[in-house]
Amino acid sequence: MYKSIDELVERIDERNSDGKISTLIGVSIDKCFINSVANINGTDLTKYKIIRRDDFAVSLMQVSRDSKIPIARLKDYDQAIMSPAYPIFRVRDTSVILPEYLEMWFMRPEFDREAAFIAVGGVRGSMPWEEFAKMRLPVPSLEKQHQVVRAYQIVADRIAIKRRINDNLDSTMQAIYKNYFVDFTPFKSEPTCATKLGEIPASWSVCKFCDLCDLLNGRAYSQEELLDSGKYRVLRVGNFFTKNSWYYSDMELEDNKYCYPDDLLFCWSASFGLYIWNDVKTIYHYHIWKIDFSKTAPYYREYIFLYLKQELNKLSKEGHGSVMAHLTKSGVENLDIVSPPEEIIKQFHNSIIPFIEHKKLVEKEVQQLTELRESILSKMVS
Structure with a gap:
C-alpha cells in the first residue's frame, strides 16, 4: 500500500x-x-x-x-x-x-x-x-518494517565498527608521525639546528613541498561528457562517500589523468581530504589532485600523506574558511616541510606500511558491507 x-x-x-x-x-x-x-x-x-x-x-x-x-x-x-x-x-x-x-x-x-x-x-x-x-x-506491515529495519541496522552497525577500526589505525599512524617528525624522539641524541619550522636534527633540512613531489590536476568534465556507462569510471569527490553514483567516460587520456591502486589523492574542493586509492584504474576529476613522487620515491607516500593530514588538521582548527583559502595548488606547493635524510623516510615507511595495508583491507570490507546495505534499500519496493 x-x-x-x-x-x-x-x-x-x-x-x-x-x-x-x-x-x-x-x-x-x-x-x-x-x-x-x-x-x-x-x-x-x-x-x-x-x-x-x-x-x-x-x-x-x-x-x-x-x-x-x-x-x-x-x-x-x-x-x-x-x-x-x-x-x-x-x-x-x-x-x-x-x-x-x-x-x-x-x-x-x-x-x-x-x-x-x-x-x-x-x-x-x-x-x-x-x-x-x-x-x-x-x-508494508509493521512486522515487515521491523524485519527490514533490523537487517539494515545489523549491516550499518558492522560498518560503524569497521570505520572505528580505521579511525584507530589513523590515530596510531598520526602518533608515529608525531613521534618521528614533531617530537623527534628517536633522534634526541643528535645535535639540532634552528630553522623557520623550529629546532630540527642538524642533518635534516627544510624545503618546499614541491621540492619533494608534484600535484597533478585531474580533468574537468562538462555534464555532456559524463556518461551513464563506459570504459572508465570518473572519480568525483562525492564517490569517496558513496559508491552507487558513478559517471563514466570512454575517452583515452594521458596517463597522469588516471589514478591507480595505491596512488595518493587529495580532494581540494568542498569535502577536502586525503585518500590512498584502493581500487582499479580510474579517471580522477578536476577537484582532485594526484600526488606524484617522481622527484623522490614511492616510499615518500606515507610521509607526505601524514604531513598533509597534520596540515589540514591545523587549518581546520583555524576555521573552515581558512582551510578553503589555503587549499590552492600554489599554496600547497609552497608549504614549508621538513626534509629528513632518505634512510629516515625509508625507516618511517616500513613502520607505517602495515597500518596502511590493514586499513586497505578494512576499507574493502566497508565497501562490501556498503553494497549490502544499499541492496537492502533497493529492495524496499519489492
Whole structure:
C-alpha cells in the first residue's frame, strides 16, 4: 500500500521561546546532522525551531542542483535547535510507519532522483514543501518494517565498527608521525639546528613541498561528457562517500589523468581530504589532485600523506574558511616541510606500511558491507 509523505507525517513548528536550548545543528548533504559552526553570540535563539529525538529535518533548497535532499532523523540528542528555514516533521503514528523505516526510504538514491526531477521547475531548483509532501512510498506491515529495519541496522552497525577500526589505525599512524617528525624522539641524541619550522636534527633540512613531489590536476568534465556507462569510471569527490553514483567516460587520456591502486589523492574542493586509492584504474576529476613522487620515491607516500593530514588538521582548527583559502595548488606547493635524510623516510615507511595495508583491507570490507546495505534499500519496493 502506497501513502504520501503528508499522510504519514506532521510538520512541527515549535520555537525556542524561552531560549533555554543552545545546541544548534544543521543537516548535511550526506543526510546527517552536523553541529553548526555559526557564531551565535548576540543571536536571538528564541526564534529558532526546536527539534526533538526521532523528529526529521529537511533542506529543500537547490535540490535539482545537488540531486540530493539533505534530510535526517535526530538520534544523538533529546532536543536541539535549528534555523527557522528547515521544515521539521515527525511520524504521525508509529503503528503505521516506523521512523527508522521512513529514514531508510529517504536514504535511497531513487528517492533523491525523484525529488531532483520534481524540483527542476522550482525557483533555483528548490522544492516546495507541498511537492515534497506529495511524494509517495510503499508502507508494508509493521512486522515487515521491523524485519527490514533490523537487517539494515545489523549491516550499518558492522560498518560503524569497521570505520572505528580505521579511525584507530589513523590515530596510531598520526602518533608515529608525531613521534618521528614533531617530537623527534628517536633522534634526541643528535645535535639540532634552528630553522623557520623550529629546532630540527642538524642533518635534516627544510624545503618546499614541491621540492619533494608534484600535484597533478585531474580533468574537468562538462555534464555532456559524463556518461551513464563506459570504459572508465570518473572519480568525483562525492564517490569517496558513496559508491552507487558513478559517471563514466570512454575517452583515452594521458596517463597522469588516471589514478591507480595505491596512488595518493587529495580532494581540494568542498569535502577536502586525503585518500590512498584502493581500487582499479580510474579517471580522477578536476577537484582532485594526484600526488606524484617522481622527484623522490614511492616510499615518500606515507610521509607526505601524514604531513598533509597534520596540515589540514591545523587549518581546520583555524576555521573552515581558512582551510578553503589555503587549499590552492600554489599554496600547497609552497608549504614549508621538513626534509629528513632518505634512510629516515625509508625507516618511517616500513613502520607505517602495515597500518596502511590493514586499513586497505578494512576499507574493502566497508565497501562490501556498503553494497549490502544499499541492496537492502533497493529492495524496499519489492
